[in-house]
Amino acid sequence: MNSSHDGWATRIGLILAVASGAIGLGNFLRFPGQAVQNGGGAFMVPYIISFIVLGIPVCLAEWTMGRMGGKHGHSSPFIFKEYLKGYSLKITGTIGVMIPVMIYVYYVFIESWCLAYVYYFLVGGLELGRTAAGNIAEQKEIISQSSDFFLNLTGAKENGASFESSILIFFLLCFAFNFYLVYRGLSKGLEAFAKLAMPLMGICSTIVLIRVLTIPGIESGLAVMWNPDWSTLKEPKVWINAAGQIFFSLSTGFGIALVFSSFLKKKDDVVLSSLSSASLNEFAEVVFGGMITIPVAFLFLGATVTSFGTFGMGFIALPAVFSMMPGGNLFGALWYFVLFLAALTSSITMLQPGILFLEEGFGFSKRKSSFILFLFTFSLCLPIVYFNKDFAALDIADFYIGTIMIYILASIQIFVFYFKIGVDRGVNDANQGSLIPFPKSIRFLMKYVTPWFLLFVFISFCYMNLPEYLDKMSPEKMGQIASNKGENVTDAETKAYIARYVVLGLVAVFILLYFTVSRALSKRSQGNPA
Numbered sequence: 001m002n003s004s005h006d007g008w009a010t011r012i013g014l015i016l017a018v019a020s021g022a023i024g025l026g027n028f029l030r031f032p033g034q035a036v037q038n039g040g041g042a043f044m045v046p047y048i049i050s051f052i053v054l055g056i057p058v059c060l061a062e063w064t065m066g067r068m069g070g071k072h073g074h075s076s077p078f079i080f081k082e083y084l085k086g087y088s089l090k091i092t093g094t095i096g097v098m099i100p101v102m103i104y105v106y107y108v109f110i111e112s113w114c115l116a117y118v119y120y121f122l123v124g125g126l127e128l129g130r131t132a133a134g135n136i137a138e139q140k141e142i143i144s145q146s147s148d149f150f151l152n153l154t155g156a157k158e159n160g161a162s163f164e165s166s167i168l169i170f171f172l173l174c175f176a177f178n179f180y181l182v183y184r185g186l187s188k189g190l191e192a193f194a195k196l197a198m199p200l201m202g203i204c205s206t207i208v209l210i211r212v213l214t215i216p217g218i219e220s221g222l223a224v225m226w227n228p229d230w231s232t233l234k235e236p237k238v239w240i241n242a243a244g245q246i247f248f249s250l251s252t253g254f255g256i257a258l259v260f261s262s263f264l265k266k267k268d269d270v271v272l273s274s275l276s277s278a279s280l281n282e283f284a285e286v287v288f289g290g291m292i293t294i295p296v297a298f299l300f301l302g303a304t305v306t307s308f309g310t311f312g313m314g315f316i317a318l319p320a321v322f323s324m325m326p327g328g329n330l331f332g333a334l335w336y337f338v339l340f341l342a343a344l345t346s347s348i349t350m351l352q353p354g355i356l357f358l359e360e361g362f363g364f365s366k367r368k369s370s371f372i373l374f375l376f377t378f379s380l381c382l383p384i385v386y387f388n389k390d391f392a393a394l395d396i397a398d399f400y401i402g403t404i405m406i407y408i409l410a411s412i413q414i415f416v417f418y419f420k421i422g423v424d425r426g427v428n429d430a431n432q433g434s435l436i437p438f439p440k441s442i443r444f445l446m447k448y449v450t451p452w453f454l455l456f457v458f459i460s461f462c463y464m465n466l467p468e469y470l471d472k473m474s475p476e477k478m479g480q481i482a483s484n485k486g487e488n489v490t491d492a493e494t495k496a497y498i499a500r501y502v503v504l505g506l507v508a509v510f511i512l513l514y515f516t517v518s519r520a521l522s523k524r525s526q527g528n529p530a
Contacts, residue, residue, distance in 0.1 A: 023201070024346035025110060026248040027285035028339055029314035032293035034245050036313075039232030040294075044286075046233070046242035054243055054457070056278060057442055057450040058252040058410055061417040063274040064430040066261030068421070074262045075357035076255050077517045078524065083420045090521065094514045095409050096255040097357050101373070102401045102509065103254070104350035105380045106394045108178060111343035112171040113315060114336050116153060119170070121322070121333035128323035139301065139320075146320040150311075159389045159494075171385060175378065178344070182351045183370045190348050197341045204338045205288040211331050212296045221295030240464060243457040244403070249285055250278055251346070253410030259353045271434035292335070293318065300324050311391070314339070351377075361520025380509070383502075392495040396502040399469050407458045414451050423447045473500040 035043045069079035076096025080089055120126050128145050155162025162168060181193055212218060232238050247253055257277075261270060293313065300321045322332035351373060358369035387393040417426050423446050427438045471477050475493040482492035 023198075023281050023284045024107075024251075024342050025114075025314070025339060026245070027281065028289045028293065028342060030248055030310050031245060031285050031289045032297075033310045033313045034241055035290060036294055036298075038235075038238045038241050039229040042229050042232050043238065043242060046239040047245060050239075050243040050246040051278075051282065053445055053449055053453055055246040055250050055252060055282075056275070056439075057446045058414055058454075059250060059257065059274045059278045060271065060430065060438070060442060061414055061426065061446070062252065062255075062257040063261040063264075063270040064426050065413065065417060065421070066258040067264040067266070067268070067270050068426075068429055069258075070262030070264065073356075073360045073524075074259060075353055075360050076259060077357065077521055078360060079258060079262050080416075081521070083416045090514060090518050092409075092412055093517045093521070094510060095405060095412070096258070097353060097517060098510060098513050099401060099405050099409055100254050100256055100350040100352075101354040101377065102380070102397070102506070104178075104347050105377055106384045106397050107343065107350065108174050108347050108377075109171055109381065109385055109394065111340065111347055112167060112174045113154060114340035114343055115174055116167055116170040117315070117319065117336040118333050118340055121319075121329050121336060124329055126319060126323060126332075128320060139324075142320045142323060143301070143316065146316045146323070147312075149319070150315045154315075154391075155385070155388045156391055157389065159387050159498075162385050162388050168385070171381075174344070174347075175381070178347050178351060179370055179374050181348050182355055182373075183366060190352060193348065194345055197345050201284075201338050201341045204334045204341075205284070205292070208331055208335050208338070209288060209292050211325075211327070212292050215296065215299065215325070218295055218299055221297070221299035222291070236460070237464060240457060240460050243453075244461060247406055247410065248402075250281055251349075253406035253408075253413070254350070255353060255409055255413075256349050258413070259356060260349075265433075267433040269433055269435045270430050271438050272436050275436075288338075296321055296325075357517075357520070361517070361523065380505075383505070387498050389491070390495060392498045393502050396469070396472065396499045397506070399465070400503065400506055403465075404462070407454075407461065411454055411458060414446075414454055418446065418451050469499075472496060473503060475500075 065083070066079060069082035072078040072081045077089065077093025080092050080096065084092055126146070126149055128142050128149070151157050152161075153165055153167050155165050155167060181190065184192075251257070257274070261274075264270060297313065297317050301317060318335070319332065322328035322335070325331060354373045355366070355369045358364045358372060359366065364372070384393045384397060417423070421429075423443060426446075427443050430438050471481075473496055475496040478492040478496040479489045482489045
């Protein structure tokens, strides 16, 4: 599994690396939030269907395409050279490089929140007080204190406040540690860390899970998750949200599995490996995310947890819950250590495609590539960290990069597999060296269901969400909405300008990367060493 300059030491290392990249905050924070807002246990029906119809086929396609295109190189532009050419190759290659690098730009900031909570739980710095689970008035006070702590820590009350908060120190620590591991390469950096971090995540999660399941009355919290509200299945948004969660959960459309599997040879397995990494990710999400966050939150806070978003659930509700538990500081620290490891393993994988592109496209050394990407991502991180009032910049960046562009790349991948490679040819190639045969049911889905279901989900998601985010870039409209609600008009207009500049910044980054990718492809076609 080794390449001439880098690669994987073992197959299990590759599986753990891909799984660790997929297992992130979406598993432990976003999934519980989606579940409680979409019918509890009923959400698992569209979730499982989406996993079978979308998740598994796209994962298998990514691994197969990566191995097939690996003869041209190990970064997205050169992998896609096997299937595309001209402008379509340049655009797709640009998207493949841009997505993981730009997600890292804001993801590492959220990662630093997790590390900060580990520290403050250990030193008892949250100071939320303690109360009985049934005391509603005191619970509201603790929630209010938890909210204030979170907003002050992250600098979400005013633009620039994060530069005066301790979160800046944690952000710099996370940033530096990510690049230290990236600099060590795939086998000595990412693979070695994944082999350590994945078991450690499992152990710490299990300890927290056991503690949660032994809390008196926890069965009432479990009932919320596993007693479904079947009426929600009539709502189209529940199905769209379930499909979207599969994308976030498995990191499909990130292009990371595509890049990592490009190091595999024909004799190396892709079918069992891809299924194993996807299954490991889903196990972590449903068992740990579903059975820790949701039951304990409902037990202590009741139905009010449905009003919390992803950040609210993870960084306001749960810290409040841990403050009410005996031994809460210890178990809170353990839980946020799990979140930190999950975020760190994901963020490391996001940097690898960019490093590999610079090495292959321009012949840079690992050291030079790491330094260039360090400067590039750090300069883009600072505006996200600074303009953080109400998470305005982060929210816009996540929607357009972490949602829209992911859907676009996943759609490109599945349609390339469908039209350019052909399902039968792709399946035959995947079966070479595989320890188990390509599932016939998945072959059928890839031929007749997955491409069209993916397209339907993408169009439906845009129809449901895009108008709102387009409005967020209009100072006039956002000012009018704020005026109608009796809110601060100036703040609303400022957030609209921030949203507009974030989108313009993303367009500028895309143009820069497009010309960079074009230059790299041109160098390779001219036979220059890279």
